[in-house]
Amino acid sequence: MFVDGSAGFDTCKRIVEAVLFASAEPVSEDALRQRLPLEVDLEGVLAALVEDYGERGVNLVRLNNRWAFRTAADLATHLRIEQTVQRRLSRAAVETLAIIAYHQPVTRAEIEEIRGVALSKGTLDILLEAGWIRPRGRRRVPGRPLTWGTSPSFLDQFGLSDLGDLPGVEELRSSGILDRSGGRGAIAMRQEDLIDEDEDDEDTDDDQLPLLEEDYDEDESGPEDPEDISEIRLED
Structure with a gap:
């Protein structure tokens, strides 16, 4: 799916957000650019999303030139699941x-x-x-x-x-x-x-x-x- 050049900045943010959310693996910047008009500032879109999610339970993070949503590091102790394992x-x-x-x-x-x-x-x-x-x-x-x-x-x-x-x-x-x-x-x-x-x-x-x-x-x-x-x- 490609977006025409009339797409606004907020629309591009939503598109990138949706692609990252739907992907099971971190997404490369090249793959994200294919979803947006050529003139769109992808770096600016990503920076805006990083700021938007900065104080939320889920953060947008960069992983080796790829992007993905990850749970906030400071919430790790609250997300830990303790399970009793029966050992034989x-x-x-x-x-x-x-x-x-x-x-x-x-x-x-x-x-x-x-x-x-x-x-x-x-x-x-x-x-x-x-x-x-x-x-x-x-x-x-x-x-x-x-x-x-x-x-x-x-x-x-x-x-x-x-x-x-x-x-x-x-x-x-x-x-x-x-x-x-x-x-x-x-x-x-x-x-x-x-x-x-x-x-x-x-x-x-x-x-x-x-x-x-x-x-x-x-x-x-x-x-x-x-x-x-x-x-x-x-x-x-």
Whole structure:
């Protein structure tokens, strides 16, 4: 569509405004000139539109020799949309969380022993990021391995008042799975083997972060099992 030479300045402003509004992409000045008479001062039209929209919620801005309407930068915080994202844990993460919950405090090696496969670095990272596990201290054994336990957020997430409310605890204990003195899946959890174990619910101090990062960099002895996607369900 071309406009004859009789089009006034205000009409040209409206045309440019309409073209920019209807375009899904920024429009070049050459494309805008094709919509206007040759004698029209396109720079003047654009400058007038910039001024008109200067105090509005939408501004006319220049983007690499192209023009487009954009929401005002100072309104960004009012336009932000917060959306709750439901995240699912992999099968490996679910198994690891269950082992930590029932056997805590437990080391990486002990988790791997129970699962029968090497634990990928990302699995603990995911649980730590979710706030469901936390460091519990180091064992007084060679290598001083870091132990892990659940956090207060874990109890809140699954509606538990304490760890004794975990489903099937008594059944697992009676079957020997949680027998800490020996047997299949058992782990020696002597209190004297731990140092600096946290008894409160406070988060890890900042000065512990380099220590944790060092632990994450441990080499993996084998591949992780396939990451089948599973939902966490706690059922009696």
